[in-house]
Amino acid sequence: xxxxxxxxxxxxxxxxxxxxxxxxxxxxxxxxxxxxxxxxxxxxxxxxxxxxxxxxxxxxxxxxxxxxxxxxxxxxxxxxxxxxxxxxxxxxxxxxxxxxxxxxxxxxxxxxxxxxxxxxxxxxxxxxxxxxxxxxxxxxxxxxxxxxxxxxxxxxxxxxxxxxxxxxxxxxxxxxxxxxxxxxxxxxxxxxxxxxxxxxxxxxxxxxxxxxxxxxxxxxxxxxxxxxxxxxxxxxxxxxxxxxxxxxxxxxxxxxxxxxxxxxxxxxxxxxxxxxxxxxxxxxxxxxxxxxxxxxxxxxxxxxxxxxxxxxxxxxxxxxxxxxxxxxxxxxxxxxxxxxxxxxxxxxxxxxxxxxxxxxxxxxxxxxxxxxxxxxxxxxxxxxxxxxxxxxxxxxxxxxxxxxxxxxxxxxxxxxxxxxxxxx
Amino acid sequence: xxxxxxxxxxxxxxxxxxxxxxxxxxxxxxxxxxxxxxxxxxxxxxxxxxxxxxxxxxxxxxxxxxxxxxxxxxxxxxxxxxxxxxxxxxxxxxxxxxxxxxxxxxxxxxxxxxxxxxxxxxxxxxxxxxxxxxxxxxxxxxxxxxxxxxxxxxxxxxxxxxxxxxxxxxxxxxxxxxxxxxxxxxxxxxxxxxxxxxxxxxxxxxxxxxxxxxxxxxxxxxxxxxxxxxxxxxxxxxxxxxxxxxxxxxxxxxxxxxxxxxxxxxxxxxxxxxxxxxxxxxxxxxxxxxxxxxxxxxxxxxxxxxxxxxxxxxxxxxxxxxxxxxxxxxxxxxxxx
Numbered sequence: 050x051x052x053x054x055x056x057x058x059x060x061x062x063x064x065x066x067x068x069x070x071x072x073x074x075x076x077x078x079x080x081x082x083x084x085x086x087x088x089x090x091x092x093x094x095x096x097x098x099x100x101x102x103x104x105x106x107x108x109x110x111x112x113x114x115x116x117x118x119x120x121x122x123x124x125x126x127x128x129x130x131x132x133x134x135x136x137x138x139x140x141x142x143x144x145x146x147x148x149x150x151x152x153x154x155x156x157x158x159x160x161x162x163x164x165x166x167x168x169x170x171x172x173x174x175x176x177x178x179x180x181x182x183x184x185x186x187x188x189x190x191x192x193x194x195x196x197x198x199x200x201x202x203x204x205x206x207x208x209x210x211x212x213x214x215x216x217x218x219x220x221x222x223x224x225x226x227x228x229x230x231x232x233x234x235x236x237x238x239x240x241x242x243x244x245x246x247x248x249x250x251x252x253x254x255x256x257x258x259x260x261x262x263x264x265x266x267x268x269x270x271x272x273x274x275x276x277x278x279x280x281x282x283x284x285x286x287x288x289x290x291x292x293x294x295x296x297x298x299x300x301x302x303x304x305x306x307x308x309x310x311x312x313x314x315x316x317x318x319x320x321x322x323x324x325x326x327x328x329x330x331x332x333x334x335x336x337x338x339x340x341x342x343x344x345x346x347x348x349x350x351x352x353x354x355x356x357x358x359x360x361x362x363x364x365x366x367x368x369x370x371x372x373x374x375x376x377x378x379x380x381x382x383x384x385x386x387x388x389x390x391x392x393x394x395x396x397x398x399x400x401x402x403x404x405x406x407x408x409x410x411x412x413x414x415x416x417x418x419x420x421x422x423x424x425x426x427x428x429x430x431x432x433x434x435x436x437x438x439x440x441x442x443x444x445x446x447x448x449x450x451x452x453x454x455x456x457x458x459x460x461x462x463x464x465x466x467x468x469x470x471x472x473x
Numbered sequence: 474x475x476x477x478x479x480x481x482x483x484x485x486x487x488x489x490x491x492x493x494x495x496x497x498x499x500x501x502x503x504x505x506x507x508x509x510x511x512x513x514x515x516x517x518x519x520x521x522x523x524x525x526x527x528x529x530x531x532x533x534x535x536x537x538x539x540x541x542x543x544x545x546x547x548x549x550x551x552x553x554x555x556x557x558x559x560x561x562x563x564x565x566x567x568x569x570x571x572x573x574x575x576x577x578x579x580x581x582x583x584x585x586x587x588x589x590x591x592x593x594x595x596x597x598x599x600x601x602x603x604x605x606x607x608x609x610x611x612x613x614x615x616x617x618x619x620x621x622x623x624x625x626x627x628x629x630x631x632x633x634x635x636x637x638x639x640x641x642x643x644x645x646x647x648x649x650x651x652x653x654x655x656x657x658x659x660x661x662x663x664x665x666x667x668x669x670x671x672x673x674x675x676x677x678x679x680x681x682x683x684x685x686x687x688x689x690x691x692x693x694x695x696x697x698x699x700x701x702x703x704x705x706x707x708x709x710x711x712x713x714x715x716x717x718x719x720x721x722x723x724x725x726x727x728x729x730x731x732x733x734x735x736x737x738x739x740x741x742x743x744x745x746x747x748x749x750x751x752x753x754x755x756x757x758x759x760x761x762x763x764x765x766x767x768x769x770x771x772x773x774x775x776x777x778x779x780x781x782x783x784x785x786x787x788x789x790x791x792x793x794x795x796x797x798x799x800x801x802x803x804x805x806x807x808x809x810x
Contacts, residue, residue: 179546213577213579223578223582224581231578234569238565241538242538242539244539245546246543246545248539249547252525252548271534272538279530446639447575450727451727452727
């Protein structure tokens with residue numbers, strides 16, 4: 050035993066390099082040029098993806114060219130569809146942000162800057178597959194033609210046509226028919242449920258796969274770890290998506306455990322094939338999602354993908370990011386804007402133009418505005434056209450038990466008295 | 474008909490449901506190859522295969538989370554949490570997810586999940602092998618909480634729970650696994666084979682949820698009890714000579730309010746008995762319901778005989794466990810008022 054004096058121990062509390070009024074040093078991201086990451090066969094052993102979990106799969110270079118082994122075979126029609134899906138998502142978000150400021154809806158969450166991940170991923174899945182999203186994967190729905198925007202807005206407005214009957218906070222959608230699992234306010238819970246759904250598909254000898262979603266901050270929740278363990282143990286046909294947008298409300302990703310490591314590396318540690326992918330590169334998202342889907346569908350087991358992106362907007366309409374990070378941070382984020390990058394690629398291919406871009410953007414904005422008008426015709430929070438009182442007591446159980454029937458009667462009496470009091 | 478212990482009756486219920494419904498799957502810690510630490514799933518993996526009955530990692534949150542996902546797919550999972558004392562890591566999945574899935578998705582997704590948990594004390598289980606956490610479930614809207622006291626009810630209630638489209642917390646008093654127990658730890662335990670309720674049909678039958686059973690008819694006072702405490706109450710009644718009516722709730726919540734009210738209105742007195750700790754225990758809800766629905770019929774304050782407001786001790790097991798003497802004393806007290 051040494052008697053020499055020691056330095057006192059110090060608690061390490063990670064800090065982002067950029068606070069308001071400063072500039073973020075993005076060198077912590079460990080970026081690699083487009084085309085540099087290798088593309089292994091889909092039956093790769095999980096341990097052999099260790100290098101890829103610290104690398105970065107990128108397809109689009111700075112000139113908008115698709116380079117390297119991950120460049121997907123995607124015709125321009127599909128890419129044009131993808132670009133439109135991203136533009137639609139952004140237009141929808143912008144419109145709903147305004148609607149919240151006008152008090153037509155109580156709350157909203159944008160996915161500004163993260164549009165490529167959900168929209169390209171949606172194109173890699175097949176009908177019948179099930180996504181277990183967080184509240185920031187609206188692109189999974191907005192990439193589809195069979196979910197009407199007015200229907201989504203009715204949920205946001207909790208009006209008479211709200212498919213969730215006014216029970217849920219705005220953005221907590223549920224669309225079984227679109228493979229979109231009911232969103233919960235409790236973080237990470239869906240990640241392990243996705244694994245269970247995938248296990249069920251395997252138990253029944255089905256060919257459907259599940260896709261679970263989680264943010265960087267929520268990886269610290271216990272359900273993240275249980276999901277990885279169960280997915281590995283039972284070789285579940287699931288894609289485990291970690292959207293690393295660098296921020297969990299005000300908390301930099303280093304506080305979630307991202308300092309000097311990656312979230313993809315967690316997957317390898319649990320025996321899961323893992324990729325770290327440029328989340329703002331539509332082509333890389335499409336290629337990696339297809340790779341993981343093919344792997345799952347071929348009984349080769351789960352894949353974890355860390356999507357590296359940046360939360361360009363506020364966390365929610367209740368948040369002001371200028372209080373904890375530089376106001377111009379997104380402009381300096383090295384992976385840019387997913388829409389601009391795909392636009393540049395398509396223009397370089399001669400399959401798009403600035404003019405077409407503007408026309409499409411305006412047409413989608415008009416489409417969103419028309420959907421809002423249609424949704425508002427069924428009521429908003431402002432005018433009190435909300436679902437009926439019974440909807441509060443229905444669906445707690447499969448059939449309403451006697452104590453809830455009794456409470457519904459009491460609620461009707463109380464509501465009648467409340468309305469009489471208002472009028473009198 | 475066959476003679477079964479509660480363990481055999483529970484296993485039979487799972488066997489019947491695995492056979493009848495291809496969507497039924499069973500998993501948990503040690504439930505597969507080994508057949509469960511209490512033997513409740515013995516032989517089921519060999520009979521139905523490892524994709525229907527399988528071992529799981531030690532992760533209660535994972536077990537229930539996986540079951541919720543399977544339920545959303547369309548399966549009907551039966552999950553075992555090895556001891557009720559260890560359900561706490563699964564609280565978020567039970568309360569925030571299983572219980573709310575149907576409501577928050579307006580019926581788009583459901584969680585027809587049954588979560589089995591051995592519970593209760595009287596076995597020198599100490600702090601983490603004896604708890605009765607039912608009040609933590611009865612407070613959660615959207616789930617059902619059930620606890621059998623006999624082999625016949627155990628099988629019928631478990632089949633009903635698995636067939637129910639709501640998530641069910643199925644609490645099994647492990648003190649009753651091998652035989653009824655009346656709280657007299659100093660006397661030899663009688664096996665189930667000597668008890669009429671061990672006559673169990675081998676095939677499919679159900680005991681309906683939300684139905685209580687009158688274990689013993691009486692005129693003087695109603696005892697509301699469930700699990701091990703119904704046998705303790707029975708012993709107490711014989712020992713103190715009070716002609717009590719013992720109502721075994723079977724379904725704790727939602728419950729059979731009509732049976733409770735009918736009995737108390739007849740006897741005009743009520744004693745609530747449970748192993749769980751007193752404060753904010755399920756007994757408080759029972760007392761409140763009786764007070765609300767039977768106030769003008771009551772001739773004495775409602776009594777509660779429960780575990781003390783302490784963690785479950787090891788050495789002082791029988792000073793903690795609400796045995797027949799404590800129940801009998803309460804029965805005498807309510808008759809004096």
